[in-house]
Amino acid sequence: MASGSGSGSGSGSERWSEGLETEAAMAMETTDVELLKRAWRNEKAAPEILQFEAALVLRAREQIQLLEETLEEFTENGVDDLVVSLYQMDLDRTLFLLRSYLRIRLQKIEKYMIHISKTNLWNRLSEQEQRFAKRCTDIMEKHLEQSVLSRLPYGYQSILKQSISSEEDDMVPEPQLDTFVFCKTKSAVGAFQLDDTGDEIVDLVADDLYVLRYKSIKGLVEGGRIDLV
């Protein structure tokens, strides 16, 4: 975990240790369920697919299994129904978060499979998701091939290009990155430049709500410095 935050900021040992401290503080404050909820919320609000939280998903699944075993024990030992149903509710909520998280990701893959497989977004997918994306792309290509592309004249049969004369792939659906998102700062980010030219600068203070273009805060989301809501 420490190495993750170190490579993220990558400038000076001071910031590195600062990152370590906040991460340690965060780890104490938040449970895995909270972390999963955050990952789920970010994934839900971000227009493009985010890094797969492999370790977190693994831990969440372990805890779900533990809860399931506990529940089984409870029913065997005849523990009070109310207690059982409270545990059950807790389990259901965690399961929902996990399923919904994985589902949102699959749906993003379904939507932007070709774009994802052509860019470095590919590395954000889990192994299973990569297999899913590969298969989906093949299926979609076959479908479009046999119903449209193979029936068009030579030179216009590419799935990626409008015609043979296009120099780049100009027919691939891509997520809209300049859409607006609601986001909440965890700690003060300070003066933040919203565009390339530096005309728009906003002071991001701790624990405040903003509506900004996803494109401009993309880096902050990926670095875990800001949460989408």
Place this chain on the structure above:
Amino acid sequence: MAFSDLSHLWHRQTNKKWIYLIMYGRRASQLLRELACSETGQLTTFNSDAFDQVIKECNEHNLQLQSLIRKIEDENLDIQTTRNEDHFGAVIHHLSLIRNKHCLMAYMYNRAETIQSLRWKVGPVLPQEIQEKLNYSEEEYFKNHSAAIESYMSELDLDLTVDMVPPKDPYIRVRVLDDIGEVCLGDHSISLTKHSLHFLRRTDAEPFISQGIMEEFLE
């Protein structure tokens, strides 16, 4: 290729030429209007007549385009620099073809997206009335795509098609809409006859609800 040069030049042309494009692309745009008019998530019957006609139009554009290019070549003019009426005619056919391709692809692609969403909403087997609206390739697409989702879920050993809405209560009251018969839920079996009311675990009830043979019973 000659085309790139043609389309590049297009941007300097007058708006007048668009009139031809609109006329040429009309049928294809009707396909898209059909999509736009239907509610999101709803499918209309695959419009194979209009679809085939647009495909035919594309091939006609191509024939015209090729013959214009041949004409320029026969006149021993340089295809890269010639700017006569044949050149602009070819540009129009090229762009009309691209426009038609866009519309056809958008039509298929948007329908495919709706078909994907059916796997999540309806389940692995489509009811007859939806099945009828798909063309052959789309039926195949749905089957293959569902299989891809299923193999992902079995790799994970987790069913993602349940729990579509955040759980409020782990148990819900449901009414059975069709005779389902004896079903094994958890460690006991239960007889789900038509019109009967049950108090079930939400996760057990959801598959039946999404199939439309059970509904949440709200007082």
